[in-house]
Amino acid sequence: MAVVLAGHQYGKAENRVVRFQRDTPRHEIVDLNVTSTLRGDFADAYLSGDQGKVLPTDSQKNTIYAFAKEGPAGQGMAKGIVAVEAYALDLARHFVEETGPVTGARIDVDSYRWERAVVGGRGHDHTWVRAGGEVRTAAVTVSGDGPDRQTHVVAGLKDLTLLKSTGSAFEGFLVDGYTTLEPAQDRVMATSLVAQWRYDATCLTDGFDFDAAHDAVRAVLVAQFATVHSLALQQTLWHMGRAAVESVPGVVEVRLAAPNKHHFLYDLQRFGVENAGEVFHADDRPYGLIQAVVADEDAPAAPLAWER
Numbered sequence: 001m002a003v004v005l006a007g008h009q010y011g012k013a014e015n016r017v018v019r020f021q022r023d024t025p026r027h028e029i030v031d032l033n034v035t036s037t038l039r040g041d042f043a044d045a046y047l048s049g050d051q052g053k054v055l056p057t058d059s060q061k062n063t064i065y066a067f068a069k070e071g072p073a074g075q076g077m078a079k080g081i082v083a084v085e086a087y088a089l090d091l092a093r094h095f096v097e098e099t100g101p102v103t104g105a106r107i108d109v110d111s112y113r114w115e116r117a118v119v120g121g122r123g124h125d126h127t128w129v130r131a132g133g134e135v136r137t138a139a140v141t142v143s144g145d146g147p148d149r150q151t152h153v154v155a156g157l158k159d160l161t162l163l164k165s166t167g168s169a170f171e172g173f174l175v176d177g178y179t180t181l182e183p184a185q186d187r188v189m190a191t192s193l194v195a196q197w198r199y200d201a202t203c204l205t206d207g208f209d210f211d212a213a214h215d216a217v218r219a220v221l222v223a224q225f226a227t228v229h230s231l232a233l234q235q236t237l238w239h240m241g242r243a244a245v246e247s248v249p250g251v252v253e254v255r256l257a258a259p260n261k262h263h264f265l266y267d268l269q270r271f272g273v274e275n276a277g278e279v280f281h282a283d284d285r286p287y288g289l290i291q292a293v294v295a296d297e298d299a300p301a302a303p304l305a306w307e308r
């Protein structure tokens with residue numbers, strides 16, 4: 001039997017970067033969780049313990065914090081972290097271009113939302129309240145040199161909790177000997193959405209507004225969830241993904257994962273009380289997990305963009 005090192009990559013996980021902008025009395029905050037992953041031939045580090053090609057994860061951490069202040073090579077980042085995708089692009093390019101043994105880099109960013117504290121009816125200058133739940137995500141991959149260079153930007157969100165109290169049905173499903181579910185013409189539909197979308201190369205030009213594109217995709221996803229009369233969560237996801245690809249320029253692929261957060265009508269008939277879709281038991285597990293990949297057929301696939 002021959003045992004081989006069949007794969008490897010390494011990096012610094014979950015760097016918690018909090019960046020303030022304090023050039024005026026009205027401060028800004030960006031709150032991130034950043035993970036670097038470097039790829040290349042680092043086999044010697046594993047097989048013989050030779051660290052000659054290994055840029056320490058500690059140095060990666062320092063780079064992540066330094067770029068939060070000034071961007072690549074001290075170029076100056078007047079507005080701090082402009083968009084998380086642009087920050088991740090700078091970092092990924094830096095590791096591939098400036099570190100000899102590194103042939104590929106992936107930067108993952110989670111961005112937490114803070115809302116200004118409302119004091120005296122006005123958003124406070126330097127106090128915020130953490131907005132729970134939804135997290136903005138970005139995953140940037142840079143790989144190879146020259147004509148082999150691949151650069152991919154996948155933006156996204158997770159834990160976007162959505163619920164509609166009508167406009168959703170689930171009927172006509174396959175029935176077998178174990179099926180007990182009753183068809184529902186009018187049910188509650190709720191999910192905690194994970195959405196990721198891939199931008200094409202037109203979005204890699206300087207000045208592309210990743211924040212506006214993010215807001216546009218989010219708005220389309222929410223609008224479709226609300227307005228499509230759902231025959232199943234599967235059908236809703238299809239409409240959400242299709243609308244995002246069709247309506248937001250540069251978005252060529254959308255991946256959606258939606259737990260079906262079941263709401264069961266509570267049986268009040270046992271107490272002689274009518275329940276016309278008003279009282280539900282919200283169950284947390286198990287849950288259906290519905291997933292979809294929706295893509296522009298004409299856009300080249302990019303498996304590397306999704307490789308974790």
Ligand SMILES: O=c1[nH]c(=O)c2[nH]c(=O)[nH]c2[nH]1
Pocket residue numbers: 170181231232233234260288290
């Ligand atoms: O939207 C749904 N899709 C399913 O596949 C499914 N299965 C189930 O039990 N309830 C639901 N709801």
